[in-house]
Amino acid sequence: MGVDELAEELYTLPPGDFIAARDRAAAAAPRGERGAIRALRRPSLAAWAVNLLVREDPSRSELLLRLGAELRAAHGQPSGAGRLRELIGQQRQLVAALARRAGQLTADAGRPVSDAVLREVEGTVHAALADPEAARELAGGRLTKALPPPSGFGVLPEATVHQLRPLRPPSGADGSGAAPAGTAGGERRASVTDITERARAQERADRERRLRLREARGEAEELARAARGSAEEATAAERELSAARRRLREAREQVHGLTEELRRAKRSLSAAERAERAARGPAQRARQAAERDRKRAEAARAEADRLAPEAVRRPGRRGRRRPGASS
Numbered sequence: 154m155g156v157d158e159l160a161e162e163l164y165t166l167p168p169g170d171f172i173a174a175r176d177r178a179a180a181a182a183p184r185g186e187r188g189a190i191r192a193l194r195r196p197s198l199a200a201w202a203v204n205l206l207v208r209e210d211p212s213r214s215e216l217l218l219r220l221g222a223e224l225r226a227a228h229g230q231p232s233g234a235g236r237l238r239e240l241i242g243q244q245r246q247l248v249a250a251l252a253r254r255a256g257q258l259t260a261d262a263g264r265p266v267s268d269a270v271l272r273e274v275e276g277t278v279h280a281a282l283a284d285p286e287a288a289r290e291l292a293g294g295r296l297t298k299a300l301p302p303p304s305g306f307g308v309l310p311e312a313t314v315h316q317l318r319p320l321r322p323p324s325g326a327d328g329s330g331a332a333p334a335g336t337a338g339g340e341r342r343a344s345v346t347d348i349t350e351r352a353r354a355q356e357r358a359d360r361e362r363r364l365r366l367r368e369a370r371g372e373a374e375e376l377a378r379a380a381r382g383s384a385e386e387a388t389a390a391e392r393e394l395s396a397a398r399r400r401l402r403e404a405r406e407q408v409h410g411l412t413e414e415l416r417r418a419k420r421s422l423s424a425a426e427r428a429e430r431a432a433r434g435p436a437q438r439a440r441q442a443a444e445r446d447r448k449r450a451e452a453a454r455a456e457a458d459r460l461a462p463e464a465v466r467r468p469g470r471r472g473r474r475r476p477g478a479s480s
Contacts, residue, residue: 156182156189163193164204164295167264171195198266199273200296202255206274207294209258213251214281214292220244221282248278276302 159178166174172195179190196204207214224244227237255274259266276299281288283303290296 156186159190160193160295164196164201165208167259167262168195168198168201169264194297196295196297197273197299198259198264198270199277199299202259202266202270202274203277203291203296203299204294205258205262206251206255207292209254211292211294214288216247217278217281217291218285218288220247221285221288224282244282248275248282251275251278273299276300279303 159182163171163175163178175190175193175195179187182190220240220243224237224240227240252271252275256266256271277287277291277296279302280300281291287300291300
């Protein structure tokens, strides 16, 4: 990329980015071009705004030269007072429209400028109307500072109108500056009214775009609020889920403990049942043996009672004699 092409890019950058971009480009450029690149001066905010205007629509610079020539011609003719008033009205409309458009372009580029800067833009446009050299400087799209506003108009030959070469051909031109064939006289350049109307149309489009942007931002903010509410609900639901999982884990641990305890109880029960079954036979046999012994004992007592003397078995009314008592 040559120095001219690089300058084309650099002078579209906001002034705050100019120096760093220029120095990077110089460091990467061939040795023979570094000096010319470093010599490029950073534009002021007003100069940058005017550069954006020219680069957006190069035909504006040619229009300024034509309108300036007409103003100076009418200013020098005593009989042209009516035409001068008309041109001055067009001038005011055009300067105001271009200043507003410059403000919008800088805002779109991320660096809105103040009203004081826009007044410098207006002064630069007035300078281009008054001086063809200033108009040509403006057309280059590389202003580094605002042009001083004129104190009056001088006389400019009409032939100088066609000396201006815009930065790039206007839309619809063939590259030579000529308008498409088929118009009156074979060519027709944009009028002040056309440019002013284009600027106004652009302003309307910008207003609509800003309105749509505000609506889109409002909708985005509303959706963001809804998203924040959903996020809060999701956070609360996640907390509840975490608590439920904790309770589930505790319940599972409790069930596991109870299951293990039940398993141990079942083992104890099985052992007790086995012991009971094992002890059942001996117990039955012991009861049977005890019953046999009881029956034999009863039989023995009955036999002993039968064999005992009648007096012993049935004592008299005086009662029984105590064993061992003396007679």
